[in-house]
Amino acid sequence: MRDRLRRFELGVELGVFLAGTPNRRYPQMALKELEAKYAAIRSRAYKLTDGGGLHLFVQPNGSKLWRMKYRFGGKEKLLSFGKYPDVPLAAARTKRDEARVCLAEGRDPGVVQAGEQEVAESTFEKVVRACTLTAQRV
Secondary structure, three states: OHHHHHHHHHHHHHHHHHHOOOOOOOOOOOOOHHHHHOOOOOOOOEEEEEEOOEEEEEOOOOOEEEEEEEEEOOEEEEEEEEEOOOOOHHHHHHHHHHHHHHHHOOOOHHHHHHHHHHHHHHHHHHHHHHHHHHHHHO
C-alpha cells in the first residue's frame, strides 16, 4: 500500500512538472485604447479581442471596425458598431453591454439595432420633408 501511495505521489509530482500547463484557454486581458489606436496594418485582416464577443477588426487598408460576435436562435451572428476613431473603446463596450442585455431578454440585438436605424432615418426624412414644404410655401 505504501509503495502504491509513493508511486501515486511521484506521478502527481512528475505530472505537474513534466506535463506543463494543460491545454485550455486563459482569459485574455482587456483591450486598451492605445492598442486600438496603434494597431499595425498587416497584409491580412485580423482581430483584436476585448471580451464578451467584442473585437476590433483591422483590415489591410487600415480601417478599424468594432464588431460583436454572438449567437441567437442557434445561429452565429455579427453586429457592427462603427469605425474606431468615430466610436471609441468605451462607447463600443457600452454598446456591447446593451446588446448583451437584449440577448438576456431574448431579443436579437441586430434586429433592435436595425429598428433604431429605421426610426432615425424616418425622423430625418420627416424633418427634410417639413423643411421642403415650408420652403415651397415661401
